[in-house]
Amino acid sequence: MRTHRVDVLVVGGGAAGMAAAASAGGEGARTLLVEEGSRLGGVLDQCIHPGFGLHRYREELTGPEFAARLVAELAGVEVWTGQSLLEVEPERPRARAVGTAGAVEIAAQAVVWATGARERPLGALRVPGARPAGIFVAGLAQRLVNIHGLLPGRRALVVGSGDIGLIMARRLHLEGVEVMGVVEIRPYPGGLLRNVIQCLDDFGIPLLLSHTVVEVHGRGRLSGVTLAEVDETGAPRPDTARFVAADTLLVSVGLVPEVEGIPFAPRDPTTGGLAVTSRLQAAVPWLFAAGNCLAPFDLVDTVAALGARAGTAAARYARRELSPAPAVAIGRGPGVAALVPSSLVPGEEATLYLRASRPLARAWVAVGAGIVGRTVHGVRPAEMIGVRLSPEETEALARAGNATVEVIPA
Ligand SMILES: Cc1cc2nc3c(=O)[nH]c(=O)nc-3n(C[C@H](O)[C@H](O)[C@H](O)COP(=O)(O)OP(=O)(O)OC[C@H]3O[C@@H](n4cnc5c(N)ncnc54)[C@H](O)[C@@H]3O)c2cc1C
Missing domain, CATH: 3.50.50.60 (FAD/NAD(P)-binding domain)
Known part of the structure; x- marks a missing residue:
C-alpha cells in the first residue's frame, strides 16, 4: 500500500x-x-x-x-x-x-x-407493525427529490418537526404530493420558528403537536399509519387513536x-x-x-x-x-439538552454551544453556579445558544473547579 x-x-x-x-x-x-x-x-x-x-x-x-x-x-x-x-x-x-x-x-x-x-431511523421509535415500502428517513427523501428527481410517493405524512422534517413537508407539497401533516410528540415544534412559518403555515400543512405514530400499516407498500395524541409523559392515549391513509412516511426524528x-x-x-x-x-x-x-x-x-x-x-x-493543555470538564446541569465542547482550556477564550431542553420566554444561562451568567430571550430547543467566554472567565471557572452549565427560567 x-x-x-x-x-x-x-x-x-x-x-x-x-x-x-x-x-x-x-x-x-x-x-x-x-x-x-x-x-x-x-x-x-x-x-x-x-x-x-x-x-x-x-x-x-x-x-x-x-x-x-x-x-x-x-x-x-x-x-x-x-x-x-x-x-x-x-x-x-x-x-x-x-x-x-x-x-x-x-x-x-x-x-x-x-x-x-x-439520521435516526424508524426503529428508534419502536413503532409496531410491518415495514412496508414507502418509509424513508427525510434526508434520503430529500436526496431522491432534489438530486435524483424522484418522488417518494403521492400521499405523505412526516413524523418529527425538526428542520429537515419541516423543509421536506414543504418540498413534497411543492412537488404535488398531498402532505397530510407533520406529527410531533412534543408540545412544541422541534425546528426553527422561521421554518414552521415558511414551510407549514404558508402552505396550510397541519402541525400535529403532542401526537405520535403508534402503528404502521401495509403489506408491500405503506397503506397508512395510526396516530394518537400523547399525554404529558409522552405516552399515547388509546382513546385518541385514528387511522390516516398514506403511501409514504418520512421519518425525521433526529x-x-x-x-x-x-x-x-x-x-x-x-x-x-x-x-x-x-x-x-x-x-x-x-x-x-x-x-x-x-x-x-x-x-x-x-x-x-x-x-x-x-x-x-x-x-x-x-x-x-x-x-x-489541561482542561476542566464542563457539566450539563438542569435545562441543558446538548452541549459542545466537553471541557474548557483555562485562560483561553471559548464558546459554549448549547440547546435548552424546553422553550422559555427568558432564561438565565449560568456557568459554574453563576460565576458566568447571560440572559437569553426567546429560548427554543431547536436553536443553539452560543455563550462566549473570555480568558478571564475560563480561568475563573477553572479556579472554582466548577464549569457546570444550567438554563434557568428567568
Ligand atoms: C435538511 C437540512 C436542512 C438544513 N437547513 C439549514 C439552513 O437552512 N440553514 C443553515 O444554516 N443550516 C441548515 N442545516 C444545517 C447545516 O447544513 C449542517 O449542520 C451542516 O451542513 C453540516 O455540515 P458537516 O460538515 O458537519 O456535515 P455533512 O454536511 O454531513 O458532511 C460530512 C461529510 O463527511 C463525509 N464522510 C463521512 N464519513 C466519511 C469517511 N469515513 N470518509 C470520508 N468522508 C466521510 C460525508 O460523505 C459528508 O460529505 C440544514 C441541515 C439539513 C440536514
Whole structure:
C-alpha cells in the first residue's frame, strides 16, 4: 500500500471539513481533504432551499451555493473525493482510506474529523407493525427529490418537526404530493420558528403537536399509519387513536453524530459526538473535530466557523505550536439538552454551544453556579445558544473547579 504524507488530514468534505481544510491550508500546512462522496458539500448539496450563509457571507444562499463558496476557498488544498477513510491508528495520526484511488495509507501530523451526522431511523421509535415500502428517513427523501428527481410517493405524512422534517413537508407539497401533516410528540415544534412559518403555515400543512405514530400499516407498500395524541409523559392515549391513509412516511426524528473509524477517541455522553476541549481537540492530542460529528448544529455558519477553528488548531499542532493543555470538564446541569465542547482550556477564550431542553420566554444561562451568567430571550430547543467566554472567565471557572452549565427560567 502506498503512503501519502501530509501535515493535516481532514476527513469529510461537508461545510465543517471544507472550512477546516481551507484554514489549515491558509496556515501553510500541506493539507489533504478526503471525502467519500463523489463531490464535496456533504448535506449542503441536497439542501436547495435558501437560508444558508447569513452570518459567514452576509447573504442568503442555498446549500449548493454555500458549498460552492467553500470549494472556492480550497486553493492549495489537495482534495480526494470518492475515497472513504476507514480507520485511524490509535497511537499516531496514520490512517487508511479506500476508494477510487485504491487503498492508501495517509501519514499526517494532525487529523481533523468532520464526518457529519446520520439520521435516526424508524426503529428508534419502536413503532409496531410491518415495514412496508414507502418509509424513508427525510434526508434520503430529500436526496431522491432534489438530486435524483424522484418522488417518494403521492400521499405523505412526516413524523418529527425538526428542520429537515419541516423543509421536506414543504418540498413534497411543492412537488404535488398531498402532505397530510407533520406529527410531533412534543408540545412544541422541534425546528426553527422561521421554518414552521415558511414551510407549514404558508402552505396550510397541519402541525400535529403532542401526537405520535403508534402503528404502521401495509403489506408491500405503506397503506397508512395510526396516530394518537400523547399525554404529558409522552405516552399515547388509546382513546385518541385514528387511522390516516398514506403511501409514504418520512421519518425525521433526529441526527446521530457519525464517529466511525476512531473508536479510541472518547465520546461526549450527552451528545454521542466526539468529546473535545474548547480548542476542538480530542483526548488524543493530534485529533481535532468540528461540525455535526460533535452534535447536530442548527446553522451551517456555526459549523463552518468551528471547522475553520479546528483547521487552524490542527495546523498549529502540526507545526508543534500547540501543546496539550489541561482542561476542566464542563457539566450539563438542569435545562441543558446538548452541549459542545466537553471541557474548557483555562485562560483561553471559548464558546459554549448549547440547546435548552424546553422553550422559555427568558432564561438565565449560568456557568459554574453563576460565576458566568447571560440572559437569553426567546429560548427554543431547536436553536443553539452560543455563550462566549473570555480568558478571564475560563480561568475563573477553572479556579472554582466548577464549569457546570444550567438554563434557568428567568
Ligand atoms: C435538511 C437540512 C436542512 C438544513 N437547513 C439549514 C439552513 O437552512 N440553514 C443553515 O444554516 N443550516 C441548515 N442545516 C444545517 C447545516 O447544513 C449542517 O449542520 C451542516 O451542513 C453540516 O455540515 P458537516 O460538515 O458537519 O456535515 P455533512 O454536511 O454531513 O458532511 C460530512 C461529510 O463527511 C463525509 N464522510 C463521512 N464519513 C466519511 C469517511 N469515513 N470518509 C470520508 N468522508 C466521510 C460525508 O460523505 C459528508 O460529505 C440544514 C441541515 C439539513 C440536514
